[in-house]
Amino acid sequence: MAAAFTVRGLVKRYGPLTALGGVDLDVEEGELVGLLGPNGAGKSTLVKIGCGLVRASAGEAYVCGARAGSAEARAAMGYLAELFRFPGWTTADELLELHQRLAGSAGGAEERAELLELVGLEDARRRRVEAMSKGMQQRLGIAQALVGTPRFLFLDEPTSALDPGGRRTVRGLLEELRRRGVAVLLNSHLLSEVELVCDRVAILSRGSIVAEGRPSELARPHGVEVDVGGGTRLFAGAGREEAPRIVAGLVASGEQVYGVRVLETTLEEIYLEAVGDDTA
Amino acid sequence: MRGVPVVVGYALRESLRRRVFLVVLVLTAAFVALYWLGAQKAFEAVDESEPPPAAALAGIDTRTLTGATLFGLSMFGTLFLGVVLAAFLTLSVVRGDAERGLLQPLVVRPIGRAALLVGRFLAAAAVCTVYVLAVYGANLAITWSTGSWRPDRIVEPALELTAAVAVIAALSLLGSVVLSATANGIAVFMVFGAGLVAGLLGQIGEVLESDTLRDVAEVTSWVLPFEALYQDGLNAITADTSGFTEFALQLGPFGGAQPGGPFLWPWTVAYLLLVGVAALAAFARKDL
Numbered sequence: 001m002a003a004a005f006t007v008r009g010l011v012k013r014y015g016p017l018t019a020l021g022g023v024d025l026d027v028e029e030g031e032l033v034g035l036l037g038p039n040g041a042g043k044s045t046l047v048k049i050g051c052g053l054v055r056a057s058a059g060e061a062y063v064c065g066a067r068a069g070s071a072e073a074r075a076a077m078g079y080l081a082e083l084f085r086f087p088g089w090t091t092a093d094e095l096l097e098l099h100q101r102l103a104g105s106a107g108g109a110e111e112r113a114e115l116l117e118l119v120g121l122e123d124a125r126r127r128r129v130e131a132m133s134k135g136m137q138q139r140l141g142i143a144q145a146l147v148g149t150p151r152f153l154f155l156d157e158p159t160s161a162l163d164p165g166g167r168r169t170v171r172g173l174l175e176e177l178r179r180r181g182v183a184v185l186l187n188s189h190l191l192s193e194v195e196l197v198c199d200r201v202a203i204l205s206r207g208s209i210v211a212e213g214r215p216s217e218l219a220r221p222h223g224v225e226v227d228v229g230g231g232t233r234l235f236a237g238a239g240r241e242e243a244p245r246i247v248a249g250l251v252a253s254g255e256q257v258y259g260v261r262v263l264e265t266t267l268e269e270i271y272l273e274a275v276g277d278d279t280a
Numbered sequence: 281m282r283g284v285p286v287v288v289g290y291a292l293r294e295s296l297r298r299r300v301f302l303v304v305l306v307l308t309a310a311f312v313a314l315y316w317l318g319a320q321k322a323f324e325a326v327d328e329s330e331p332p333p334a335a336a337l338a339g340i341d342t343r344t345l346t347g348a349t350l351f352g353l354s355m356f357g358t359l360f361l362g363v364v365l366a367a368f369l370t371l372s373v374v375r376g377d378a379e380r381g382l383l384q385p386l387v388v389r390p391i392g393r394a395a396l397l398v399g400r401f402l403a404a405a406a407v408c409t410v411y412v413l414a415v416y417g418a419n420l421a422i423t424w425s426t427g428s429w430r431p432d433r434i435v436e437p438a439l440e441l442t443a444a445v446a447v448i449a450a451l452s453l454l455g456s457v458v459l460s461a462t463a464n465g466i467a468v469f470m471v472f473g474a475g476l477v478a479g480l481l482g483q484i485g486e487v488l489e490s491d492t493l494r495d496v497a498e499v500t501s502w503v504l505p506f507e508a509l510y511q512d513g514l515n516a517i518t519a520d521t522s523g524f525t526e527f528a529l530q531l532g533p534f535g536g537a538q539p540g541g542p543f544l545w546p547w548t549v550a551y552l553l554l555v556g557v558a559a560l561a562a563f564a565r566k567d568l
Contacts, residue, residue: 048567051384052387052388053384053567053568055565071390071392072390074388074389074390079384079385079388081385083381084384086382086385087294089293089297099389102386102389102391103389103390
């Protein structure tokens with residue numbers, strides 16, 4: 001089966017400005033990948049090319065094996081834009097019904113009810129969009145993206161307008177999507193959130209992928225911290241493999257060992273190191 | 281194109297539910313009421329007073345003169361209101377909606393950009409057709425009931441007004457691909473105004489027998505066929521009027537209209553297709 005999203009040598013130029021300078025990226029079936037990067041790094045451009053909203057200057061992008069932007073690709077994916085609005089005159093149910101028709105979904109009222117329940121809007125079925133808070137609209141946006149049971153989701157800053165409770169709901173939703181085998185490319189500035197839910201992260205800076213991998217693979221040992229009778233001792237630069245030898249040495253020297261922690265770089269540290277001074 | 285009916289349904293619901301539509305209806309009611317009052321008073325004056333001696337001597341039918349002038353005015357008003365409605369329904373369909381984030385969730389669905397644009401045009405044209413026919417019919421009924429006068433042709437001018445408004449809707453849709461909503465609104469009304477001015481120049485050219493003014497009007501009517509349609513419609517309401525009454529009508533603001541000729545309708549259809557193709561090509565290449 002083809003990867004959910006494949007990008008090879010993707011370039012996008014806006015006049016003299018190069019937004020993407022040859023990006024390669026894969027999102028496998030059922031995988032949840034976080035796309036990180038500073039403002040203007042090219043994240044939204046990458047997502048928009050994947051959705052067929054923006055044309056690439058060079059390179060290739062495929063969604064579930066179909067060329068990005070083709071009807072087949074758009075039928076296989078869902079999308080929540082970073083800056084989106086729904087018509088204020090529609091109710092939540094009407095909006096989902098419209099997208100069911102546009103997507104050719106035969107899910108009917110059952111699918112709509114399930115999606116609204118999934119995003120915690122089951123009581124707002126008949127509420128007009130103009131009467132909803134920004135957070136409710138964002139959750140409705142996620143429900144809209146899920147219409148038609150897509151195999152792949154582009155979520156561009158899906159939690160930017162949500163309070164902590166709403167973010168937790170979305171995290172739970174992402175876990176549920178993973179359980180259902182839906183692949184997701186999550187574009188977010190919230191590193192902690194990405195670290196919590198994503199299988200893999202890709203860090204984009206100045207139009208290029210500068211780091212990519214599982215958070216655990218990207219993390220580097222920072223040191224080993226040991227609680228002994230006299231307090232806490234730090235063995236800077238030591239890794240997990242060295243922890244037994246350190247503890248054995250301390251015990252041999254007569255220290256009482258109460259606890260051992262292997263310290264690793266956080267995703268925030270990895271991110272800041274990867275993007276360097278590109279923090280605009 | 282399976283998405284076209286879905287987009288048409290969406291656009292029709294949007295047309296009816298947006299508050300601005302209510303404003304258009306209220307203003308239209310005011311326009312029709314004003315027209316009724318004007319027609320009532322004008323025909324009362326015709327009934328109660330003797331025609332000027334010169335007019336009587338020349339055999340000018342003052343009822344026809346009054347009715348045709350009033351109805352010509354109502355046709356201009358109907359066209360103007362139809363243009364306002366067409367512009368309001370279409371001026372922000374692409375760039376305006378994209379800037380507000382309304383367009384992207386629709387465009388990523390597997391219906392195609394062409395279906396979206398065609399659906400929006402058909403919905404706008406349908407709403408404008410119903411609107412123009414309703415206002416035209418109301419004014420026709422008012423003119424008949426207050427002055428017992430009716431135009432020489434009834435169906436032809438109505439169809440031409442609806443086609444003229446459809447042309448404006450198509451131009452506005454094309455403009456919406458490249459211009460922001462405000463800029464497009466200004467551009468549409470500028471184009472509409474330019475067409476009207478050219479038409480009036482043509483009417484003046486007819487009276488003065490100026491070839492230059494007639495050429496300006498003719499070229500403009502090819503470039504902006506909504507004006508030619510309007511002029512042909514105006515011409516049709518007094519198509520069977522002759523003699524000094526016809527001459528007197530030609531001196532008025534709505535009397536010197538010229539027939540569009542046999543190529544008017546084929547050119548209008550071709551023009552709509554050309555504008556549509558240009559809009560589709562521009563939209564297909566547009567980054568959102």
